Amino acid sequence: MALLPMSKVQGQISFDYLGEKWNDYQMRSSCDLTSLHRNHFKDSVSVKEMKDAFLKNKDVRFDKSPYEGFDSVVYIGGYGKNVMLISPLKNNSQKKVSECRGVWSWVGRYKLLELRDKNGVPQTKLLEKLNSDTSQKWLDGEVLKLGEPRWYMGFAVSPRINWDLYNEGKLVVRLGYSPNSEPDFFSYANLTKRVMDGDWYTSVDAGAKLLGVLHGMQSSANLGKAERTFSVLLYERPMYKSSKNRNTPYTLELLEPGNPDKETAELFQNLKSFVERIPAKAFKPYYTTDFRIMTGRYYRVTVSKCGWLVEDYLSINK
Known part of the structure; x- marks a missing residue:
């Protein structure tokens, strides 16, 4: 340098x-994330927005969880917790599934730990049904995650991003930074x-x-x-x-x-x-x-x- x-x-x-x-x-x-930026992160926070955010939030501590409203992923014995900005549940053809939010684990593959409807009511039977399908063909489409997001002058941010593309339970493409x-x-x-x-x-x-x-x-x-x-x-x-x-x-x-x-x-x-x-x-x-x-x-x-x-x-x- x-x-x-x-x-x-x-x-x-x-x-x-x-x-x-x-x-x-x-x-x-x-790591070349050009396609990821082009498809999902087309906009940037402007300098003016960042300056205004400082004046507004410099002394503020945010109590709201940055995970609120999203699926989340916990890494058993690993690297903390991710927020799932794009969940494969949203692509499910069944409305009762696509409207749910989930808590997932990751140990070499995704597994649903919790499933709740849009009102926060646990969907135990539906969870059991999805997990009983060992082929996981219902795991289809994009999965976009941010690692351990934190509040920063009113923005929930993370430098760690990962994007997966699944086709009926099979991983097709993976992009993103290493978890550490x-x-x-x-x-x-x-x-x-x-x-x-x-x-x-x-x-x-x-x-x-x-x-x-x-x-x-x-x-x-x-x-x-x-x-x-x-x-x-x-x-x-x-x-x-x-x-x-x-x-x-x-x-x-x-x-x-x-x-x-x-x-x-x-x-x-x-x-x-x-x-x-x-x-x-x-x-x-x-x-x-x-x-x-x-x-x-x-x-x-x-x-x-x-x-x-x-x-x-x-x-x-x-």
Whole structure:
């Protein structure tokens, strides 16, 4: 990574280490989802929407489950829980089945654990009937899942997406990221102890802190001055590949304070220049439960004589 210096931080972070992690991350993230985007995620959350969402929801904790209204999938002994945005139940020719919502398990194949009608009433006999068909020919059509969605400024998001296509119980095509892939390079490369339960959001804040450390390695801004705190939106420039900004895929917007003093404005510009040197594909997009792509990250930045502390609002508002 060209933006990374050769020096070390506390004897732990080196260019060689980060270069190796960058290559590993790119290999783990190599997945062509063009057709999936074209068919199901045609729209993106605009920069204006992301900025407005921050002003509206920056201090809000959402109690509503991001799984509400959808089927869900639990992975026995595995990687947490998925929300099923497209369920094979919806393709069933029987109305009493297509109107149901299910809780599924996955151990090499799908199995229905619970089945409820549109009013939330358990459908025990119907569940038994479906599960008695070992051929699972009723499992037909698309299955679209998001892994462990979390609320993020009013959007239910996840970087982990999987799409399966079944034909009368037989898997035809599978696309998507591995169930333990990280949402961005910094989360993958952070040196803190990892929680190996597959929950992508556990590494997000450590990744944000690493971003701040890496910037602090090459910035002397604010050393010895009063502490400053501000909030930013990091996002991928729309259509950057075909624009004059094709070499700067990411940029920053200042969210707070609305009228920064001179020192805060200079610190923001200092961080922005660093972000605009981050290479493409350093951040996976987030997928929302309303079938949109969101490329933004919300950070709170504190700069003091101790350095740059970057925190992700995903962790702040959890």
